[in-house]
Amino acid sequence: MEKKEKKILPCDDNCPVKASLGLLAGKWTMMIIFQIGNDVMRYGELKRAIPSISEKMLIQELNMLVENKLVNKKAYPEIPPRVEYRLTELGLKTIPIIDKLVEFGKENLIKLS
Amino acid sequence: MEKKEKKILPCDDNCPVKASLGLLAGKWTMMIIFQIGNDVMRYGELKRAIPSISEKMLIQELNMLVENKLVNKKAYPEIPPRVEYRLTELGLKTIPIIDKLVEFGKENLIKLS
DNA sequence: AATAATTCTAACTTTTTGGTAAGTACCTGA
DNA sequence: TCAGGTACTTACCAAAAAGTTAGAATTATT
Numbered sequence: 058m059e060k061k062e063k064k065i066l067p068c069d070d071n072c073p074v075k076a077s078l079g080l081l082a083g084k085w086t087m088m089i090i091f092q093i094g095n096d097v098m099r100y101g102e103l104k105r106a107i108p109s110i111s112e113k114m115l116i117q118e119l120n121m122l123v124e125n126k127l128v129n130k131k132a133y134p135e136i137p138p139r140v141e142y143r144l145t146e147l148g149l150k151t152i153p154i155i156d157k158l159v160e161f162g163k164e165n166l167i168k169l170s
Numbered sequence: 171m172e173k174k175e176k177k178i179l180p181c182d183d184n185c186p187v188k189a190s191l192g193l194l195a196g197k198w199t200m201m202i203i204f205q206i207g208n209d210v211m212r213y214g215e216l217k218r219a220i221p222s223i224s225e226k227m228l229i230q231e232l233n234m235l236v237e238n239k240l241v242n243k244k245a246y247p248e249i250p251p252r253v254e255y256r257l258t259e260l261g262l263k264t265i266p267i268i269d270k271l272v273e274f275g276k277e278n279l280i281k282l283s
Numbered sequence: 284a285a286t287a288a289t290t291c292t293a294a295c296t297t298t299t300t301g302g303t304a305a306g307t308a309c310c311t312g313a
Numbered sequence: 314t315c316a317g318g319t320a321c322t323t324a325c326c327a328a329a330a331a332g333t334t335a336g337a338a339t340t341a342t343t
Contacts, residue, residue, distance in 0.1 A: 065205070068220045073275025074204045074268065080279070081271075082197065084331075091187045092178070100290055107181045111332060116291060136340045137289040147278060154274060155187065157267040158194075162186025165260060166193070197301075213320055224302055229321060249310045250319040 080125050081151065085110055085118050090148065091155045093128065097143045127151065193238050194264065198223055198231050203261065204268045206241065210256045240264065 081087055092106045122128035127148035133139040181188055194200055205219045235241035240261035246252040
């Protein structure tokens with residue numbers, strides 16, 4: 058009769074949850090990824106799609122996403138300027154996460170009033 | 171020849187991503203859910219499983235999770251105290267999210283050195 | 284000449300979040 | 314009688330995140 062042993066994988070620096078959240082945890086990060094989705098989105102379109110975000114947070118997050126290689130940025134040398142954002146291959150791989158988030162929210166949290 | 175119309179669903183108060191993040195967005199929230207998983211975990215076990223969390227944050231998050239009905243708490247009237255946490259039905263429904271988070275982290279972020 | 288459109292940038296402040304350290308309660312065993 | 318184990322609680326402080334406001338660049342339009 059041996060003591061029941063519990064297999065715990067401690068959440069240290071190799072914790073995949075921690076690693077993913079390191080990229081995605083910002084207040085607006087996943088909402089921006091959700092909005093870009095499989096499309097191309099201009100800066101202004103994103104702003105309208107997420108009405109409550111401030112301009113500062115929007116570009117700050119976009120820059121961070123570009124730096125982390127989740128989002129690709131293409132600026133056209135036009136006046137007025139046109140800048141397009143789309144998900145990179147890596148960014149596209151986060152979509153399943155967002156999908157589950159959407160599913161959970163729709164089925165359990167959103168009031169259908 | 172009509173202008174290409176873009177169907178954007180603005181992220182307002184009905185945004186499912188926003189709603190889900192409202193419950194799950196804390197720095198430690200998903201890691202705690204990840205650690206509880208389908209098991210029962212005592213307070214001390216969680217502490218050991220997430221070595222870098224402070225006691226304050228751990229109970230604070232656990233209380234919040236209980237309040238939001240994602241986690242169930244059972245305290246035994248023993249000395250020394252024993253308190254068990256497990257996911258509620260609602261909490262279990264967040265596991266697919268965590269799973270995708272784990273998958274993304276493992277496949278793209280964790281260095282296998 | 285002034286205005287509008289678009290994509291930012293920068294300085295400053297406020298709010299939120301997280302960390303530290305200490306303490307509480309209760310019984311057991313040395 | 315005194316440390317040890319367990320699950321917290323509280324008060325205080327620091328750091329991180331986010332919000333506000335203003336402005337800059339460039340060209341077309343009025």
